Every structure is written in structure tokens, then in C-alpha cells.
Amino acid sequence: MNKILSSLFIGLVFGLGISISGMANPAKVLNFFDVFGTWDPSLAFVMGGALITTAIGYRIVFGRQSKPIFENAFQVPNNKTIDARLLLGSAGFGVGWGIAGFCPGGAIPALGLGHSETLVFMGSMIVGILIARFLGTRRARLVAA
């Protein structure tokens, strides 16, 4: 129960951060990428603020706690292999982000603003994840067989 309540609270903090930062606004996100047009450098400040806070905060957490408060262990990815799957997938994500102006972390809180455009994007993105998951697991099965 504690884990559920803490997640709800942390989700609220995340959603508030996304909302006031401008990440939930596709026009602002696309203007960040439009250096040779209507450039708005605000998102560099979002990334900077988030990255510095997280880097310092993680150091404190990993330095002081041997395990999380509501779980038995930290679940942190330890894969270090940079492969084609990672790079091509990320390139695809960047292209889609540049076309739509939404990333997952911006679009999820934007749902709370109640605009139909966010629903269209989220619906398509979820279909995309499910298609990729189907293809990914089928390929894994073929490789295993």
C-alpha cells in the first residue's frame, strides 16, 4: 500500500514538473528543435534542471541507502552494450518526437489537460509499442527456436 501511495504522490510531482516546464506543450517542444526558425531554448533548462537534480539526488540515495524504503532492492539496468537495436530504436523515437512534438513523458501528463490531440498521439503510441512488442517477442522466439 505504501508503494502505491508513494507512487501516486511521486506521479503528481512528475506531472506538475512536466506541466510547468513546457514539456507537455508540443509547440514548445518543436520550437526547441527548430534552431533555424522559431527557436525557444527553454527545454535545455528543463533537461539541465532535471539532470542536475537527479545526478545529485541519486548519489545521495545510493550513498545513504542500501535498499529502497518500500522494496528489497534497487532495480537499475546494468546492461552496458550499445547495439543496433538501441541506436535504431532511439533514432526512430527522435524522428517520431520531431514529427509529433510529444514524447511519452510529455504526453502522459498532457492527458490531464483534456485535449483530443493528446489522445490521438497516446493511442497511436500505445499501438506502436504493442506492434513492436509483438514483433520483438516473435523474433526472440524465432531466434530461440
Add this chain to the structure above:
Amino acid sequence: MFITEFTPWMSLGGGVLIGLAAVLLMAMNGRIAGMTGILSGILPPVSADWGWRAAFLIGAILAPALFVAAGGTVEFAVPPSTLALIVGGLIVGVGVYFGSGCTSGHGVCGMARLSPRSIAATLVFMVAAFVTVFVTRHMMGI
């Protein structure tokens, strides 16, 4: 033409809150605050630990609604067409699945841990987005 106002302080403050959420989620639940990962766990086949994921997402969606109800304003404009949202959404979905993450997971949490995979992924998706916007706006004129 959609001109947006440069908002360094609000954006920095929002970024600090995003970082705070990432730190709290690690300290309390021991998890990376990556939206691709958290969302994927409530899509079929649903993860056994879907409860905290759903709670986080509900909180994230409620936040702007509460902020607006309390008198705040959240600027929102969508220059892309419906077709672009559909195509972009599909590509984002496939991309974040194979890339194992997005701006929050790789760009914030992974970069903060100096994960080589996340640094590579972030560089690639940022450059891809810059190039895509340059091509669509300045070469195709969309």
C-alpha cells in the same frame, strides 16, 4: 507559425521537479522514472507489479488538471496535423520499445547514472529530432 515564449525559470523549476520525482521514486520504490518502462508495464501482457505503475500514471495525469483547477495555466498548442500525430505516435511507440526508453528514462535517469547506453540513446534521439524538425519545417515546409 507557433511562437512560444522563452521561459527559463519555469522550465528550470519544472525540470527540478522532474528530477525530484526521479530521485524519490528511486529512494522509495527503487525504480527508474522512465515513462516508457512504467507505461509498458500496464499494457498487455500486464506486469505483475502493475499497481504502483498505474498509481504513478494516475498521479502524473491528475497533476496538470489539479494545477489548472488551482488557477494555474499550462500553455498547449499542437502545430502538427492529426495525420502527423498518428504517424509520429506510431514511430515513437516502436522507437521507445526497441530503444528501451525515452527522454525521462534515458535522458534524465540514465544520463544521471552516466549509463553509456543512455548517453548514446539520448544523443541519437536528440539529433534525430533536430534533423526531423529541420527537414519538415525548412525543407518540406510543413
